[in-house]
Amino acid sequence: MAIRRLVLLTCMAALASCGDPKFKQYYVQGEQLYVRHCSNCHQKDGKGLGLLYPPLDESDFMAKNFEATLCVMRNGLKGEVVVNGKSFNQPMPGVRSLTDLEIAEIATYIYNTGSHKRGLITVTEAEKVMKDCAQ
C-alpha cells in the first residue's frame, strides 16, 4: 500500500496526468490484473526469475518495444528475447481473454512501476496497438 502511494506521488511529481483519478484507477486495476495473470512468473516485484523469466521493473525491451509489449500480453511470445543484455528463451503464454481495456490497465501499471514512468495508457491507445499486432 505504501509503495503504491510512493509510486503515485513520484509519478505525480514527474507527470501532470498522474494525479488524475483516471490514472489511479487504471494503475490500481492494472496491478490487480498483473498479480493475477503475470506475477507467478514475473514475480510480484517484477524482478523475474533467473534467466527463465525476464524482469519488468527494469527492462530495455519494454522501453524500446512498447507495441510488442502490449501485444505479447494477449498473444504470448515464442523464441529468444534479449532483455538488459541477457537472453531469455522460455515460451510465454498469452492471456487470450484480456480485453483492450485490461491491456491498457496492465500497461499503465507496468509502465509506471520500477524504472518506468510513462504515464497513463488509455484504452484508445491500447486498441490502436492491439489492432496491429503480428498475430
Place this chain on the structure above:
Amino acid sequence: MVRLSTVLVLSGALVLSCQVKQQPLPIFGEREVMKGDTVYHRIASFQFVDQDSSMVTNETFKGKIYVADFFFTSCRTICPIMKTQMVKVYQHFEDDSDVLLLSHTIDPEYDTVALLHDYAGRLGASSTKWHFVTGVKDSIYKIAQTSYFATALEDNSEPDGFIHSGAFLLIDKDGRIRGKYDGTVPAAVDQLIKDIDRLKKEYGD
C-alpha cells in the same frame, strides 16, 4: 504468598529447559514394528538421469538431507512459483554440502536432459547440488505417489496436461520423509528452511 523473584527464577528455568530440548521432526508414512525395532517408511530405490546425464540414485543422497519436488518445464501454473521458492532454499543452503535438492520432471517426453540442463542453468543451479532428473515415466509417477506421497498424473483436462501437487518433501539422511510443505506458499517454504536446520541439529550438525 509467592515472591516475585521466585516466580521469575522458576519461569526462567522452565523457559531455558524448553529451549534446550527441541522436539524432533515427525517421521511420515507407515511404520512397522519388527523384532522390537520400528521400521519407518523410506524412499524406495530409484535410478534417474540428471541434467548432466549423470545417473542419480539413492546413493547420491546417502547421508544427505534433501528436498524433493515434482514439476515440468512447460508448466505455467504452479511451477514458476515452486521454482522461485526452491531457488530460495537453494540459495539459503548453497554452501552447505549436507543439503541437496532433487526436482523430478513428470513430463520426461518433453523435458529431455538437454532441456533440463538449459532450464537448470537458467535458474543458476549447480548440478551437483540441485539435480533435475528425468527417467522412465512410470517409475517417476510411481515413486511420486508411493514413496513421496505427492500427486503426479497425466490428465488432458488439466490446463497444462498434468495434475500434480506443489509439495516439497523433506527427506532425512536415512531416506525418511520428515516434512511436507506447499511449495507455492512462501511462509511454508520459510518453515521448511527452519525445519532443515532443526533436522541438522538432530544429527548433531
